[in-house]
Amino acid sequence: MKSPLEAPEKQIAEETSAKPQKPTASVIDTSKMSEGKRAALELAEASRDPLDDRGSFASNLFIGRYDFDRIYPWPAQSAEDRAAGEDFLNKLETYLREHVDPDEIDRTGEIPPENFAGLAAIGAFGIKVPKQYGGLGLSQFNYGRAAVLLGSWDGNVAALVSAHQSIGVAQPLMLFGTEEQKRKYLPRVAGGEISAFALTESHAGSDPATMSLRADPTPDGSEFILNGEKLWCTNGVKAGVLVVMAKTAPKIVGGKERKQITAFIVDVATPGLEITYRCRFMGLRALYNAVVKFTDVRVSRENMIAKEGAGLKVALTTLNTGRLTLPAACVGVSKRLLEISRKWAGERVQWGVPIGKHAAIAGKIAEMAGNVFAMEAMTFLSSSLLDRKSGDLRIETAMCKMWATETTWKIADDAMQVRGGRGYETAHSLAGRGEPPIAVERFLRDCRVNTIFEGSSEIMRLFIAREALDPHLKVGGAIFNTQLPMSERAKAVFTSGKFYAGWYPRQWIPGSAGRIDNLHSDLEAHVQYASRTSKRLARGLFHAMARFGPKLDREQLLLSRFVGIATELFAISATCSYAQWLLGQGKPSDEVLLLADYFCRSSRTRIDGHFAGTRRNVDKRGYQLTQDVLAGKHETLRSGIV
Ligand SMILES: Cc1cc2nc3c(=O)[nH]c(=O)nc-3n(C[C@H](O)[C@H](O)[C@H](O)COP(=O)(O)OP(=O)(O)OC[C@H]3O[C@@H](n4cnc5c(N)ncnc54)[C@H](O)[C@@H]3O)c2cc1C
Structure with a gap:
């Protein structure tokens, strides 16, 4: 096993931690950016906590450091923790099976009131809320298992429960709330008073810097008055209490105005707050998603979460953990779709054999199987590390969210193809002509x-690329920053030169994960590959930085390939660790090894594709083509349609 900090990376840690953290606006040159981009970036940077110097397993992949010992042996759920969740999880499973009708919910667009009451009665609205505040006090791992059950059964109920506690009032209060706020609100939301999270506005989607909902302090400062409108607030229609992000008075930083966003807990019953519209969607038809209007809504200063101006940090930190629920729900969806596909591919005979014997369909099912296994490994590895408070996991959770949601969409698409016309037909229609009501199209829409x-x-x-570049920005970012004095930039040339003279050559030394105790040789081969490849990734990223300098942030497609490689390496590593644990639990080795090996090999082919794309691509031409299309050129592409 390797020591936690090896020489070159220890150096990167020392290099970057020796000096006090600079505000990143001084590390990233924003001088040549458009006003909108600069504002978005500066706000995001001001709200970003630096990653700790040890990084995390996934973040370190980008600097060629492969700490398999941080995720191996598999951090299994303890017997006590499992037992703590068992009673609730059994109740939830039974409740869903017996009392929740997903197709009826989808058809009517409503979750029956008795389901709200039934879910509240078993504690489903306060799964992670500590017992002293009226919740079940369960771990992230058990919460994830609940999300798997919910996802596998009904997307609408999954979204209700998840938005309520992963991003609604519970999670930000558990992270940032005062004791008084926790005592006041956590028992309410754990008991079933629905909560929601209101960040998005019509003009502020991915870019919260453009938020316009204002919170102005009263003259005595004891209250804030909120005016504006929030869009797409999930659960808003049913909520009793909201977390609301609002713009407060700007702060002057370095002689310039910086936008401030502040988070508030707002009771829906407060005068001036109106739910003006219920939004409806392609899927999740029973989502209680609202437009929320605020007209002179008075909110007490005591309802501010964290301090004034910390709202975006509250939102981003809440999401760092909260976004693990979605991948867990995706595990549930994907397992359900794999199960549907498995059965159908075995029983549907065309051209003389079950369709699962045709290689084209078999290939889809193999891919689904491997991906379900890896998705579960990544998600529950991250959940377990979170329960163990193993450092900063924002990269892991973001990778899980991105990979699991995209992969689940692919699985839903493939499951529809496997089911053929029946995949496209609604459950209601299938039942109407006497076939089993298998709702692939509902899962796909949802x-x-x-x-x-x-x-x-x-x-x-x-987000992942920003964190990937962070160690390099801290060491060498100042060189390219025209906003800094020449003396500081010259100093950066010296320190970064010293650093890279040590770090860079080491990225060429064939890497190894070292000796790994008790890892099956088939799995070890993949882990050694991941270790070697993390160095190749680090070199590639460094070369891209050398080539593009401060303009690298514009190369989104190139950066996305590096992010794709690291995410696959994380998936391979989590899969191997999990597979070894399953072997230790006495699971049939031929089954486990075939599944893990299949996944790792297919992941490696995707990695090859990403690397090939970093060398040869049509990104530049594609960008130019898009600008032409946007400018109205290529008239033929618009002609001949209605
Ligand atoms: C069903 C549903 C439920 C929701 N629930 C909630 C909720 O409970 N609370 C809440 O606050 N919000 C909620 N939202 C809002 C959701 O979080 C936003 O839709 C999301 O943040 C994206 O914003 P947007 O739709 O305005 O897209 P935009 O930000 O306009 O983006 C459009 C496209 O451009 C891409 N894009 C944007 N900026 C960049 C960039 N810099 N670089 C590259 N690509 C970029 C986006 O990825 C996207 O593909 C919900 C939305 C939906 C549809």
Whole structure:
């Protein structure tokens, strides 16, 4: 096993921690950016906590450091923790099976009131809320298991329960709330008073810097008056209490105005607050999603979460953990779809054999199986590490969210193809002509939004890439920053030169994860590959930085390939660790090894594709083509349609 900090990376840690953290606006040159981009970036940077110097397993992949010992042996759920969740999880499973009718909910667009009451009665609205505040006090791991059950059964109920406690009032209060706020609100929401999270506005989607809902202090400062409108607030229609992000008075930083966002807990019954519209969607038809209007809504200063101006940090930190619920729900969706596909591919005979014997269909099912296994490994590895408070996991959770939601969409698409016409037919229609009501199209519609909300896939890639570049920005970012005095930039040339003279050559030394105790040789081969490849990834990223300098942030497609490689390496590593644990639990080795090996090999082919794309691509031409299309050129592409 390797020591936690090896020489070159220890150096990166020392290099970057020796000096006090600089505000990143001085590390990233924002001088040549458009006003909108600069404002978005500066706000995001001001709200960003630096990653701790040890990084995390996934973040370190980008600097060629492969700490398999941080995720191996598999951090299994303890017997006590499992036992603590068992009673609730059994009740939830029984409740869903016996009292929740997903197709009826989808058809009517309503979750029956008795389901709200029934879920509240078993504690489903306060799963992680500590017992002293009226919740079940369960771990992230058990919460994840609940999300798997919910996802596998009904997307609408999953979204209700998840938005309520992963991003609604419970999670931000558990992270940032005062004792008084916790005592006042946690028992309410754990008991079933629905909560919601209101960040998005019509003009502020991925870019909260453009938020316009204002919170102005009263003259004595004891209250704030909120005016504005929030869009797409999930659960808003049913909520009793909201977490609301609002713009407060700007702060002057370095002689310039900086936008401030502040988080508040707002009772829906407060005069001036109106739910003006219920939004309806392609899927999740029973989502209680609202437009919320605020007209002179008075909120006490005591209802501020964290301090004034910390609202975006509250939102981002809440999401860092909260976005683990979606991948867990995706595990549930994907397992259900795999099960549907498995049965159908075995029983549907065409051209003389079950369709699962045709290689084209078999290939889809193999891919689903491997991906379900890896998705579960990544999600529950991250959940377990979170329960163990193993450092900063924002990269892991973002990778889980991005990979699981995209992969689940692919699985839903493939499951529909496997089911053929029956995949496209609604459960209601199937039942009407005497066939089993198997709702592939409902799952497909319901899971589509997962790559859009709680941080879209594109924003996840930007977020991960930002963290990937962080060690390099801290060491060498100042060189390119025209906003800094020459003396500081010259100093950066010297320190970064010294650093890279040590770090860079080491990225060429064939890497190894070292000796790994008790890991099956088939799995070890993949882990050694991941270790070697993390160095190749680090070199590639460094070369891209050398080539593009401060303009690298514009190369979103190139950066997304590096993010894709690291995410696959994380998936391979989590899969191998999990597979070894299953072997230790006495699971049939031929089954486990075939599944893990299949996943790792297919992941490696995707990694090859990403690397090939970093060398040869049509990104530049594609960008130019898009600008032409946007400018109205290529008239033929618009002609001949209605
Ligand atoms: C069903 C549903 C439920 C929701 N629930 C909630 C909720 O409970 N609370 C809440 O606050 N919000 C909620 N939202 C809002 C959701 O989080 C936003 O839709 C999401 O943040 C994206 O914003 P947008 O739709 O305005 O897209 P935009 O930000 O306009 O983006 C459009 C596209 O451009 C991409 N894009 C944007 N900026 C960049 C960039 N810099 N680089 C590359 N690509 C970029 C995006 O990824 C996206 O593909 C919900 C939305 C839906 C549809």
